[in-house]
Amino acid sequence: MRSTVIYFLVIFGFFFSCSQSDRPKTKVEAEDLHSLMQKVTDVTVHDIFSPPVASRVYVYSAISCYEVLALQDSTYSSLAGQINGLNPIPKPKNEKVNLRISALYANYLMSKKLIFSEEKMEEWLQEWKAELEERGLTDAEWDASLDYAKSVHQHILAWAGEDNYKETRTMSKHPLSDKQQHWEPTPPAYMAAIEPHWNEIRTFVLDSANQFVPQPPYDYSMEEGSPFYQQVMEVYNVVKNDLNEEKKAIASFWDCNPYVMNVTGHVMFATKKITPGGHWMGIAKIASILDGADLMKSSHAYTKTSIALADGFIACWDEKYRSNLIRPETVINRKIDNDWTPTLQTPPFPEYTSGHSVISTAAANALTDVYGDNFNFVDSTEVKFGLPSRAYSSFMEASQEAAISRLYGGIHYRRAIDEGIWQGQKIGDLIRSSIEFKKNNTVAKK
Template sequence: MKSTVFYFLAFFGFFFSCTQSENHKTPVEAKDLHSLMQRVTDVTVHDIFSPPVASRVYVYPSIATYEVLAKQDSSYKSLAGQVNGLQPIPNPDNENVNLQLAALYANYLTSKMLIFSEEKMEEWLSDWKTELENRGMDDDEWESSVNYATKVHQHIVAWANEDNYKETRTMSKHPLSDKSHHWEPTPPAYMAAIEPHWNKIRTFALDSANQFIPQPPYEFSLDESSPFYKEMMEVYNVVKGVDKEKKEIASFWDCNPYVMNITGHVMFATKKITPGGHWMGIAKIASMLDEADLMKSSYAYTKTSIALADGFIACWDEKYRSNLIRPETIINRKIDNDWSPTLQTPPFPEYTSGHSVISTAAANALTDVYGDNFSFVDSTEVKFGLPSRKFNSFMEASQEAAMSRLYGGIHYRRAIEEGIWQGQKVGDLIREKLDFKSNNTIASKQK
């Protein structure tokens, strides 16, 4: 009897110790993901990525993170078979794999591949690895997780390489037109139009880039009774009478990485966050305010990044179809040669308003995750010298972002209104088409 008890206790002790060893994984926290996503934003600013390209930098790493984390959380569904072209990621084949660690490492590898300043990403990794070691991570856990993350990264990269991005790098520049209502380069840099072939990038949830074509811009006319003339004069008069509050709103949502400064014969750029970077920053703020865990934070980033990516594709499709002249160009030519907008005009056609599209789509995504009437203080622009702004909901923030383009003098009202429509359609489609939650419920915490 004593012998039986001894062997039973020995077996139980061995089983328990093995279970403890197998189940012990170094904790990876939501703050680690927030730190990584912030570093990606900082690098996109440093490397001066265009708004559409920056959206691509966010979406693939975010999906990589989400797909790994969803493997250990049955309340979330994989996006494989839902997002265009995405196949299931590999399964881990080593019990020492820490899926949370692997999720962030896959994000890191994918982000590093999509940016230029790799050393800045490597600095983040070095600091993070030290932090994990302080939490008790051993070499076997690190190596196993990194190896699995590398396989996931390779899977995501193979998928990304089929989105036509590389092909668009060698396509022709946007040709200038001799038609009076078509876009022309704007001061002070008179840059060529950026990303004229962005509508060829593979969409994520959209069936195609032209799935949601807005109403066309008003017919170009300088007849004082025409809708186009009236909206042109609205931009002219709004800027002339813009007050301090509207200037602050315009500056807060400027998000133009191409602002050029001229001093004598010297021209230099002021580095700013992109519109997508601003909304990924709001996703971070909301996740921290909600005290969301790693999985829910990843869900927020991923849904927002898909909304941004598809929003830019849809918007850019319309921009180069309508190819509409900017207010600054036509006002200087026909109304007032000395007039200048509140904000510097970005280098691409006017219609529709990109910020109106992507802000509405992103706000819809975040509302899905954290609910309506979610109050927050947006401090995203503080590091760029601008004060925080408080909003009672994501939609309220998106509406202000859209109207900021009129206060800034860079968009007509119709581009804003139709941009909101376009962004709403993108947001609605993502909500209806992509099933993130296994139980189809949205856990939200109102603040």
């Protein structure tokens, strides 16, 4: 009798151990990644990150996720060796690792490391884990997946630590100039210029911050008929005489200025808004959902978009502090009309080139490469900020509207917009031609 009991216990233990090892991994879907990326955007808005710094949060987080997911999908390539300074991530050694859980957790760890409000990221993690438990998550799978994700995080964190960001935190502020063509702080807060050393951040695909230097701005001259005078007067007249409701709506929709200050009596307070990069990461989410993209393809979209944004800001900021051009508001108030105000509040950095024109064009190219041209979508990114949705027939159409919005907003000259589009197109083309995401794509290797 005793031997019979032992026999059944052995057989039961054998089948139990087999069922544990053969147990399917807990499902992790694209919706999980969308919720995480939305949380990252929400926290960057809450923490009032500048547009360049927010782009850094997105790109390292997105790459952390993508690199893990690419391990289990033979149709996708690692970015190691394709983008500057990135070496292959470590491989998992535990068979219990769920690479999809590890990918999102690596993204979570990097996001949490790069923002301030860590507790808000922790809220997302607890909610996500509860959802996974409802799908059958076991402690062994969770623990193994997290252990592996932590090793990936340390790898990506070490790489990020070499991008010169820490060093730029202690560099000098942007010096003010007494030359009439140079940038000056603008009302109402008269903030110092942000991130004057962003061109010293390591690029991702660009060989340097100045790989694509635009044509210089027009020479400063307020003589009637000069190119500079003409573009100043265009901004002045567009805002004063040519703004219909549609143009005002376009300007507001693409404002994306996290530094908007409100003045009531002697009190000044900020209005929290999404950054330009956050807006385009929101479009990546919308497009992924409309396409029905799975987790891998969605990660591809977020990652390619974030690289375009990151390099776009580095290249644009390189030009901003080289040309150091005065904003329309300052010139118009001083030389033309002291009572004139722009439609949008002027952001705190030099004018040339237009950042939104650069990064929107680069991001639109990235998304077109993933989801195709003539991709119809309704952009609801700004709804939570009190603005109605807008519809577009392609990503490039949206980027063109984002660019011209800066003229309607009264914060950029047309040349900054045109040359910004040129910069963004060059960056988008380079990313398309030099990075292989899908293995069946033929690209020119760096």
